[in-house]
Amino acid sequence: MGDKVLEEKIARHHESLSEALGSGTRAQVRQLINNLSAAEIGDLLESLPPAKRIAVWELVDTELDGEVLVEVNDEVRQGLIRGTDDDELAAAVGDLDIDDLADILDDLPDTVIREVLSSMTRQDRERLHQVLAFPEDSAGGLMDPNVLTVRRDVSLEVVLRYLRARGELPDLLDVLFVVSRDGRYLGDIRLSDLLTQDPDRLVSELMQPSPAVLPVDMPAAQVATEFEHHDLVSAPVIDAGGLLVGRITIDDVVDVIREEAEHSVLTMAGLDEEDDMFAPVVNSARRRWIWLGVNLVTALLAALVLSWFEPTLEQIVATAVMFPIVMSMGGIAGTQTLTLMIRGMATGQVNASNMAFMFRKEIAVGILNGLVFSVLIGLIAWLWYRDVELGFVMAFAILLNLFAGAISGVLIPIALKRMSIDPALAGGVALTTVTDVVGILSFVGLATYMIIGT
Amino acid sequence: MGDKVLEEKIARHHESLSEALGSGTRAQVRQLINNLSAAEIGDLLESLPPAKRIAVWELVDTELDGEVLVEVNDEVRQGLIRGTDDDELAAAVGDLDIDDLADILDDLPDTVIREVLSSMTRQDRERLHQVLAFPEDSAGGLMDPNVLTVRRDVSLEVVLRYLRARGELPDLLDVLFVVSRDGRYLGDIRLSDLLTQDPDRLVSELMQPSPAVLPVDMPAAQVATEFEHHDLVSAPVIDAGGLLVGRITIDDVVDVIREEAEHSVLTMAGLDEEDDMFAPVVNSARRRWIWLGVNLVTALLAALVLSWFEPTLEQIVATAVMFPIVMSMGGIAGTQTLTLMIRGMATGQVNASNMAFMFRKEIAVGILNGLVFSVLIGLIAWLWYRDVELGFVMAFAILLNLFAGAISGVLIPIALKRMSIDPALAGGVALTTVTDVVGILSFVGLATYMIIGT
Known part of the structure; x- marks a missing residue:
């Protein structure tokens, strides 16, 4: 795998740095670091624990400092800026291109901003204002106003x-x-x-x-x-x-593409690409509370639904053992549809003109796989508990939940987008809530009905 | 959001195409299509259902055909090639750059390959062999051997x-x-x-x-x-x-970055970026069997562990209602650690030199959040069932499972990588298996011990 070689290369950087930092030959470390490009130094700093990070940052040449600040993520940048004198900062960011300066201006202390602005030509100051007038993630925010x-x-x-x-x-x-x-x-x-x-x-x-x-x-x-x-x-x-x-x-477009990619992967787990991987434990922990809290609410909802059927769970203990299977299979199948939808909507390949086709196709896939797995899992349940009826109930619930997963996988991202909520962030939670509840209702609910029936 | 504008733009393409296709003015559609770049046509074809796709493909100018074939994903390309005469194909791919030709050569019929090879100069043929000697995802596979x-x-x-x-x-x-x-x-x-x-x-x-x-x-x-x-x-x-x-x-590097990004998102759901979104239902359904099957096995494993505790589930029905909460919270917390690790390992930012720090930090976050949520969920369980002991068992199980999630989140991707298995593919399944089993054992297991104790 390609990643291996890359990882080894960066690991070698780190190891020689660690050694050099350990053996105390600062001159050697300094030389090692300043032979890297600003982007490489930025990557390195992001992957160092806080204490080492500041030690290495202090060895970076002043003329590279500004560009390195542009390369690192928001939280790491704020940390580096806190650890740097105002005068040094002003000197470091004074030579940056206008578009790069605009990206980090917000993070600089007011005195530094004033110093930098006052040392600029009037034309550059106007250009800076022009760039700042646009959101960072627009053409205006990405552009360099200095053009031949x-x-x-x-x-x-x-x-x-x-x-x-x-x-x-x-x-x-x-x-x-x-x-x-x-x-x-x-x-x-x-x-x-x-x-x-x-x-x-x-x-x-x-x-x-x-x-x-x-x-x-x-x-x-x-x-x-x-x-x-x-x-x-x-x-x-x-x-x-x-x-x-x-x-x-x-070069700036490549950064946009990379950040978009990071964003979509991290967002699905309720994380943010602008966070420092090595932030203090309390900060990291607190950041994850919202995500854990949201998921707790959905888990409690599932528990609430379950609690309606307590008599059934007591009388037929097999339902208590088996219902997680129904929940999880619906969630897995639905997540596949959801992932295709989110990716397709982000690239624009799924849109108004083919949504109906996509919907029909995913429903058909959901029903077909629902049939296949309902037979398989129904048989397993039957053989496990030697209970034909349980097998039938299980089979029916699996079919229904894979069908529900397919429908939700298509409709939830559309609905979230309408509400201007990022489907990559909220789609997974919303979908598993549906498949959890449908799974419990269809399986334990039907089992309950059968008990009453007999 | 940016995606909205993009989506609207592509949707407009589609709508004017759909209209034009509907109203039958082929000349209009042809003009509309051939004003697009090869990459745009490729995107468009990938997002069209099969019947429309072939209709549009037939309208693409022959001189663009080759480049469009390079742009679309493997399965869509194979479909387009099946729908094209050999002579037309040979003409279409004859003018491609050597590196592009190398990428799609495998998909061409033998007669077309022979025709293309025989019409090349000896030097070009040698260069093609040189490119083909390297994997598609290496510098040798990406390079154009034709250099000034x-x-x-x-x-x-x-x-x-x-x-x-x-x-x-x-x-x-x-x-x-x-x-x-x-x-x-x-x-x-x-x-x-x-x-x-x-x-x-x-x-x-x-x-x-x-x-x-x-x-x-x-x-x-x-x-x-x-x-x-x-x-x-x-x-x-x-x-x-x-x-x-x-x-x-x-340009080829940007494609690599984009494909990597798509790959990492789709792989986590057991999907493949080279698949046609609009493949026949049976093909799409069958492709998802492996993923559903693997997850069924882990769900059955959890059910097996649950079945050991059937007496407990029957006697204290609250355990049957509550254990999914323990399972899911551990899974969510663990997935956050796992996602950070997978992303860090892919970019090289998590490596041998900082792994130990990362491990300690994630464990600390796991314990801290374990404490916070164990108190919260313990209280909820106590108040819900008016049972102090149940609250304590729940709190303990949550703490243990968030701890297990953090450990697995760090260790599983490392172990998978050692075994040359893609952590993005197998990491999630492996992690939730651990947190499901630990969740059940710690919660239902401890509840069982308490019953025996009393």
């Missing part, structure tokens, strides 16, 4: 001279944006065209519209999809009036 | 003339690779340096080693991490002898 532009009516020769005079070019620059005199976005001119085309040709002859011109309020998830669909390195961001306001590059 | 290279002892002027003579440059080209006479990788020369530096300077003066030189057998997950850590657009791939064998570009 050219005019359409000049020759490539002129552009080439301009670039040579400029010297250093921004990272991840694959195209220059062509704008009108009043700043409206007109198209892209590719660096490779600058290299291969006749320098006498005009920009206007070679410029092409970007395959994805991003409105400033486009959500980050959609920005990521545009980059994926068109294999982009960079894309222009425009405001409602068509004015070019910034540029988004693939 | 320059020598170190020439001037930029010479390089510029070479590029101009070549005309069209490959997509996503940010650097040229510098190689020795015998093909060894020496470094990168950036396109932006070609644009801004004095043309009389030599390549050797400006070339820099890539921040990530990828061995051909590096796993895809680690390739993705290298790209993320160094914000790369492209990176060189070398063999064991240091020879340059190919180039990996960010």
Whole structure:
């Protein structure tokens, strides 16, 4: 497995660091750390327990400090900022790109913010305000407002001279944006065209519209999809009036995709990707209370339903032994449908146009598997307790609960989305509540009816 | 939420397509579809029920067919290939890049493979064999063996003339690779340096080693991490002898990251990202049997443990009503630890160097939350059944099971990894088996002991 090699590599980093930290050759550790990229240092810091984390952080070169702060998650960043002098902080974040500065500005102490703002040019300050005006997870929040532009009516020769005079070019620059005199976005001119085309040709002859011109309020998830669909390195961001306001590059989009992925996995367990893995025990414990509490309520609900049937549970002890099977099979089958739905809705592949088909298909799968497993589990119950009736009741309850799981697996995420609740967060709890209750009602309820009947 | 806008956008695609398909203006639909990128068409096809899918596929331009086949998942691709003539297929895949062709070669009929191979140049055929020699999820499987290279002892002027003579440059080209006479990788020369530096300077003066030189057998997950850590657009791939064998570009890396993310979410529910969401009901149902079967076995195990305590369940019916609460709370708490561990191990952030700290911390969180919820749930049980002893038994069982959940949450993924089993696949089932059994033993077991005691 790929993860193994990766893990070993990072483990080696850690081990040599641990050794170096242990043997006390600070110079060695410092060199080791500052050979890493900011993202690597960020990863490393996140995976160190608090005491070691601060020790390593203090060894990071000041010119890397700012970028490292951008890379770590919210809680780790706040910890590092608390452990750093204001002057050092101001120096560290002063050189950041506007979009990166905007991401971490909230976490900085007020004095540092004031110092940084006052040392910026007026233009940069305006650009910062522009980025801050948009949510972090929108095109406006992701964009770098500092953009290289050219005019359409000049020759490539002129552009080439301009670039040579400029010297250093921004990272991840694959195209220059062509704008009108009043700043409206007109198209892209590719660096490779600058290299291969006749320098006498005009920009206007070679410029092409970007395959994805991003409105400033486009959500980050959609920005990521545009980059994926068109294999982009960079894309222009425009405001409602068509004015070019910034540029988004693939490195930030990759971070969006990775965070989305982390978010969807952690959310399903009621966790948050911005939390520090090594936060103090009390903080970590308290954070999990809500999730445990919500699940306690659903468990109590199931217990309440069970308690209606206490006479049955006493008279036919087999029902007390068997009902968890009915509950769990419905939950498992329903979770499969739910997972497909949540993923499909997130990617947009499940939507209004195919929802009906999806619903029919999942119901059909639920009934088919309900039949298969009801026969199997019915037989097991019959043979276990030598009781044909129990077998039939069990079979019926399994069929009903797998059917309920399929229906809930489709309908619950739709309903949650309507209510603007994240289906990945609440879907699992809601679904198992349904399958627990239906499982108990169908199995213990029917068993009760049979007792009364006889 | 961002997903909403995205979903609406794709839904609009679908709706205009559905309308167009319905009203029968094929020309309109054809135009609508062929304005999309291959990735967009792929997404669209995956989200269409089978009958519509084939209808839309037939309208896709032949020159896009090959790329669309690369974009869709395995099962959808196999369906599209079955619905296409051999001649058309050969024409469609003939123009693909070597790395893309390698990805789908297995799915093509033998006659088409023979036709495609015979129409390739000998060099391309050799390159294809080279790519096929590596697993799809390794650097070798991801790379494009077709690479632009320059020598170190020439001037930029010479390089510029070479590029101009070549005309069209490959997509996503940010650097040229510098190689020795015998093909060894020496470094990168950036396109932006070609644009801004004095043309009389030599390549050797400006070339820099890539921040990530990828061995051909590096796993895809680690390739993705290298790209993320160094914000790369492209990176060189070398063999064991240091020879340059190919180039990996960010677009393929983004696909790796996205697939990894899908895989981890779907795997936890026993699903596979290469399955067609709209496969025939019987196929979909059968695929889920293994997962339902595995979970049935664990449910039967819990039932078996319960059956040892039948006398207790009969005598104190409250235990039958309450034990699911103990089971579920342990499972929920354990799943939180498990999720953190699986995610940390996948990113490499949890590893040998901090495992012990993580273990101690999760145990401490488990005990602390165990105490909090044991008091709460103990009180509930006491008040519900007006039985102090039951309250105490319940409290003790909750404490023990949250403790068991924390231990299992850390140890199970480590153990599974040792056995080369994917923790995301088997971790949840293994954990809930432990917390189910511990929950029953601690609660019903202790209740039994108390009855005997009295």
